[in-house]
Amino acid sequence: MGGMREKVLEVVDIWKAYGSLQVLKGVSFDVRESEIKVIFGPSGAGKSTLLRCINMLTPPDRGEVFLRGESVTRARDVHKMRARIGMVFQHFNLFNHLTALDNVAIALRVVKKLPKAEARRRALEALRRVRMEEWASHYPAQLSGGQKQRVAIARAIAMEPDIILFDEPTSALDPELIDEVLQVMLDLARDGTTMLVVTHELDFARAVADEMMFLDSGVIVERGSPEQMLTSPKSERVKAFLRKIERLELRRRERLARPGV
Amino acid sequence: MSASEVAYVLYLSFIFLAKGIPVTLAVTAASISIGFALGLSMAVARVFIGFPISGLVEAYEKFFRGVPDLVIIFLIYFGLPALTGRPIAPFPAISLALGLRSAAYQSQIFRGALEAVTRDQMDAALSVGMRVHQAITHIILPQALRISLPGWASEFAVVIKDSSYAFLLGLMDLMRSAELLRASLLAMGLIEYLIIPYAIAALIYFAFTFPISRYLASWAVRKRVELGL
Amino acid sequence: MLDLVYKYWLFFLEGLLVSLELSGIGLAMGFAIGWAVALAEVFGGRLASKLAIAYEELIRGTPMIVQLFAIYFGLPMLGLERFQAACLALGINSGAYQAGYFKSALEAVTRDQMDAALSVGMTKLQAITHIILPQALRKAIPAWSNEVAYLPKYTSIAFLIGVSELFHRATYVAAKTFRVIEVYIFVGILYLACITALTKILDVVYERVKVPD
Numbered sequence: 001m002g003g004m005r006e007k008v009l010e011v012v013d014i015w016k017a018y019g020s021l022q023v024l025k026g027v028s029f030d031v032r033e034s035e036i037k038v039i040f041g042p043s044g045a046g047k048s049t050l051l052r053c054i055n056m057l058t059p060p061d062r063g064e065v066f067l068r069g070e071s072v073t074r075a076r077d078v079h080k081m082r083a084r085i086g087m088v089f090q091h092f093n094l095f096n097h098l099t100a101l102d103n104v105a106i107a108l109r110v111v112k113k114l115p116k117a118e119a120r121r122r123a124l125e126a127l128r129r130v131r132m133e134e135w136a137s138h139y140p141a142q143l144s145g146g147q148k149q150r151v152a153i154a155r156a157i158a159m160e161p162d163i164i165l166f167d168e169p170t171s172a173l174d175p176e177l178i179d180e181v182l183q184v185m186l187d188l189a190r191d192g193t194t195m196l197v198v199t200h201e202l203d204f205a206r207a208v209a210d211e212m213m214f215l216d217s218g219v220i221v222e223r224g225s226p227e228q229m230l231t232s233p234k235s236e237r238v239k240a241f242l243r244k245i246e247r248l249e250l251r252r253r254e255r256l257a258r259p260g261v
Numbered sequence: 262m263s264a265s266e267v268a269y270v271l272y273l274s275f276i277f278l279a280k281g282i283p284v285t286l287a288v289t290a291a292s293i294s295i296g297f298a299l300g301l302s303m304a305v306a307r308v309f310i311g312f313p314i315s316g317l318v319e320a321y322e323k324f325f326r327g328v329p330d331l332v333i334i335f336l337i338y339f340g341l342p343a344l345t346g347r348p349i350a351p352f353p354a355i356s357l358a359l360g361l362r363s364a365a366y367q368s369q370i371f372r373g374a375l376e377a378v379t380r381d382q383m384d385a386a387l388s389v390g391m392r393v394h395q396a397i398t399h400i401i402l403p404q405a406l407r408i409s410l411p412g413w414a415s416e417f418a419v420v421i422k423d424s425s426y427a428f429l430l431g432l433m434d435l436m437r438s439a440e441l442l443r444a445s446l447l448a449m450g451l452i453e454y455l456i457i458p459y460a461i462a463a464l465i466y467f468a469f470t471f472p473i474s475r476y477l478a479s480w481a482v483r484k485r486v487e488l489g490l
Numbered sequence: 491m492l493d494l495v496y497k498y499w500l501f502f503l504e505g506l507l508v509s510l511e512l513s514g515i516g517l518a519m520g521f522a523i524g525w526a527v528a529l530a531e532v533f534g535g536r537l538a539s540k541l542a543i544a545y546e547e548l549i550r551g552t553p554m555i556v557q558l559f560a561i562y563f564g565l566p567m568l569g570l571e572r573f574q575a576a577c578l579a580l581g582i583n584s585g586a587y588q589a590g591y592f593k594s595a596l597e598a599v600t601r602d603q604m605d606a607a608l609s610v611g612m613t614k615l616q617a618i619t620h621i622i623l624p625q626a627l628r629k630a631i632p633a634w635s636n637e638v639a640y641l642p643k644y645t646s647i648a649f650l651i652g653v654s655e656l657f658h659r660a661t662y663v664a665a666k667t668f669r670v671i672e673v674y675i676f677v678g679i680l681y682l683a684c685i686t687a688l689t690k691i692l693d694v695v696y697e698r699v700k701v702p703d
Contacts, residue, residue: 093385336678340674425553463548
């Protein structure tokens with residue numbers, strides 16, 4: 001950990017407003033090689049917007065994002081930068097008309113221009129990493145939420161990106177399906193993948209995060225190691241938020257424990 | 262008016278009318294293809310480029326929906342030569358006229374389908390590094406085309422019916438065959454039988470349109486549901 | 491184009507009136523046929539509904555020209571004049587399409603309301619008359635106004651059997667003056683204006699009359 005490793009992602013002073021609503025007010029941080037950073041905070045605080053500004057799905061009003069020193073925000077061929085940034089969406093966004101295998105392979109063929117056989121091979125490998133290789137010829141409509149998300153992760157890792165952004169990857173999943181996705185994410189973490197994760201899954205953060213950042217009302221209110229943030233946060237807002245999350249967690253565990261629910 | 266006479270007339274009629282089917286199908290194919298190419302382009306332009314193309318496409322749609330088919334056909338067959346100084350053959354004229362009309366309807370169908378493919382799909386395609394045109398080609402269009410099948414099948418049936426205008430320009434399609442047969446029957450004085458050419462022509466048209474609107478449409482809907490689109 | 495308009499405006503206007511006449515009669519006929527067919531389909535016995543469906547499918551699945559010619563040229567024993575034949579053909583054709591709209595409206599309303607009506611003791615006939623029909627009539631208006639607004643455009647086929655409506659007169663003027671493009675564009679715009687006006691009027695009527703959601 002620390003300053004010796006190269007900065008993969010540098011987010012500098014991002015501002016974004018929708019109409020009169022200022023969603024992001026000067027957010028800055030960086031992520032180094034193999035680091036895992038977690039962003040958490042109340043809904044509507046701008047976390048999704050932040051991720052979308054990083055890979056330029058939505059351009060920020062002010063500020064800049066750098067990928068290994070190259071500007072993403074001002075890139076002339078932004079699609080080339082996007083190919084190096086992986087993204088996993090809250091609602092999976094799998095390509096409905098393609099099988100799981102093709103979902104992963106299509107970018108390899110169309111973007112990286114790999115020959116069909118090579119693309120398939122790599123796609124299968126990615127599916128293997130997320131333990132979905134047996135479902136390669138299934139369509140998204142035939143998969144459960146957790147399976148869909150794992151395929152989505154395979155789609156991201158197959159491109160061998162410099163960093164993967166996760167936008168609340170488990171929020172849209174039924175409780176019993178969350179673990180399979182978290183497990184895959186833990187495997188990725190242990191393999192040294194550089195990850196920026198927006199999530200409420202605090203156990204995950206505690207296990208692998210190098211730093212946690214609390215985003216509220218468009219500002220990073222507090223940041224620190226998981227131990228600092230989760231056990232002794234300084235800010236009142238963080239404390240209040242953590243309490244709320246704990247209550248939700250408790251209710252979720254109760255529901256899981258009750259049979260036949 | 263014996264039974265065998267009627268049967269004979271029916272038999273002859275069918276053989277005679279069947280000769281008009283190839284031209285009918287050819288006109289249909291040409292028109293729907295023109296309508297498809299133009300309609301899809303307009304829809305894509307409207308959804309992905311927006312202003313100012315949207316306005317032009319909307320005007321186009323309104324014009325071709327509000328103006329009678331006959332006006333469009335005559336405009337092209339009689340009007341275009343006036344502009345270019347060269348006559349236009351009947352087949353290209355009717356295909357172009359019907360094609361332009363169909364494009365207005367197909368444009369609407371495809372626009373609805375494209376809009377039904379949500380923004381999320383575009384986001385996902387962009388996020389793996391595709392450019393917009395790649396996203397449209399590989400991700401958006403395949404889904405939109407599947408979604409549009411039922412509506413498109415209806416339009417296909419409409420074009421088959423529209424092709425009957427071809428006989429006005431002298432083409433030997435189903436309708437013209439029916440007319441010729443009627444003329445022959447009239448000349449032979451068989452007044453009671455004059456309805457037969459039309460009845461058979463109607464049945465032949467029906468034989469094409471009914472399976473399309475019934476079965477193609479429901480098959481298409483089933484496929485969509487399977488894919489969860 | 492304007493000098494053409496000036497010279498022939500009355501001629502075209504008369505043609506337009508004929509077209510509107512055709513539309514009106516065809517529409518009225520279609521309205522009656524449409525409701526009869528729709529009611530037969532939704533509430534009729536097995537035979538009635540099968541016949542009704544057959545009617546709808548056959549008319550909607552065959553070209554209008556064939557229907558028109560079948561009536562005028564194919565059935566001379568009916569002794570119909572051109573205008574009458576055209577009205578009949580338009581009426582029968584429009585009826586099939588209107589039936590489709592009325593059927594959807596009937597089905598939509600019946601699903602919710604029939605049980606409720608029966609449960610307060612009405613007979614099926616009373617339910618249809620007092621509860622279903624009034625609502626179905628209003629529900630059908632949006633789709634139905636489409637048919638109404640576009641009907642004038644279809645009347646142009648009457649030209650093919652020699653009725654002196656707007657399009658027929660357009661071909662006459664075009665042949666006489668050789669100014670083909672101007673004439674047809676002018677007439678095209680006339681039809682378009684007609685349809686747009688009808689659409690707007692019907693929208694206003696619908697706003698006044700619709701059942702609040």
